[in-house]
Amino acid sequence: MCRMARPRKPLLSRDRIVETACALVDAEGLAAVSTRRLAAELGVSGPSLYNHFRTKDQILEAVADSVSAQVDLSMFDAADGRDWRTALHDWAVSYRAALTRHPNIVPVLARGPGRRPAGLRLADAMFGAMVDAGWPPAQATSIGALMRYFIMGSALGSFAGGFVDDETAYDPADYPHLGQAHLLADRQQLIDDRAFETGLRALLDGLALQYEQVGGAAGGSSAPAVTP
């Protein structure tokens, strides 16, 4: 039919692999991703993937990075150091929202940014914003770390979902205070949302206290800097 020799389009691309892998992880979990299964989902045979990624792990890393890329960083743009608290809050909420949209990939994200570009952009933006806001670099590093602990921990496993949804699971003789624990599974999202908000507020309140002691405001962009 067609006389012109047109180049056949490749069946696969990195983007298509990452998208399909992400959908598979979301739908069936990390364990469901085998190279053969993923390839089948893409309509090719297993080894084909190795033309586009060096290992299966790099596919998962790419999925993780695509999730990191969904985190809003625009709150750090306003170079006004005075509002570090609001920025940190909004960033944390956006970060957690991205993770809870794809909870099954969190264990991969939790390994750290490594060489993943979106993960590094995220770390860079928040560290820079804290330093601009007047936090000493060592403290800004601590804030980056502790926010990460809290956010990853909150997304890694539901607290409520960690209990079994079975009335008879927790004998009051063994665990006198866990009588209602099996109910947690029901209201998972509500309980985890509330705990996250409570913890985030406590964290920010506590950091604000430390910010006063460190005299952070002096380093902000709206005041003369005292540190180099």
Place this chain on the structure above:
Amino acid sequence: MCRMARPRKPLLSRDRIVETACALVDAEGLAAVSTRRLAAELGVSGPSLYNHFRTKDQILEAVADSVSAQVDLSMFDAADGRDWRTALHDWAVSYRAALTRHPNIVPVLARGPGRRPAGLRLADAMFGAMVDAGWPPAQATSIGALMRYFIMGSALGSFAGGFVDDETAYDPADYPHLGQAHLLADRQQLIDDRAFETGLRALLDGLALQYEQVGGAAGGSSAPAVTP
């Protein structure tokens, strides 16, 4: 030589399997634990394990629970509700210490207590102590959850170790604030320790603020209770 027919001791026991599995996880990571490898370490063949555990996952659950059992809970014994802050601090430190002694099993622990006895004892003790200290049950649940987020997150992956130890890894053109990030890998433990202490202090400071608002002290054992 021996005339008496003495019953031959079984080669395996649940305890010996758990101990060996824990040592293997510590030394070589979760990925190194296959039933065949673990069995070889124990001097038996792979399928033998199934006489003592129903699945490989249950072996890992048992390892995780043995780590939970190392967490000190004695600070919750003193039924004196007034010192919830100190108790919570000491508990968090002991919890994290247990996890960082066995970091490779943390992903399993992070799935939640489920039906693991030591994990449930831990949740029960801390929830009970917070309620005794005057926290309303819903708030005590939030505290249990948010402490868990923070502690698990801090143990799950080193923040510092999540960066690559390579001077050329982070181009300042791409990541203007990550110039020193490759140094983090060097001082991993120091940086993570400091971030944990900073975060824990902030969390407790923030919770103390909320405790005042909730009028928590009124429910403590040293004052007349106002709630049923």
Place this chain on the structure above:
DNA sequence: ACCTGAACACCGTTCAAGT
């Protein structure tokens, strides 16, 4: 350049067989 089938050295788990 990109995809394939065959192959290698592994997996977790089951089961009939031994003691």
Place this chain on the structure above:
DNA sequence: ACCTGAACACCGTTCAAGT
């Protein structure tokens, strides 16, 4: 009761072969 070898249906990855 507890351990074994053989077997099943899988893995991730390599590689020579095709286009």
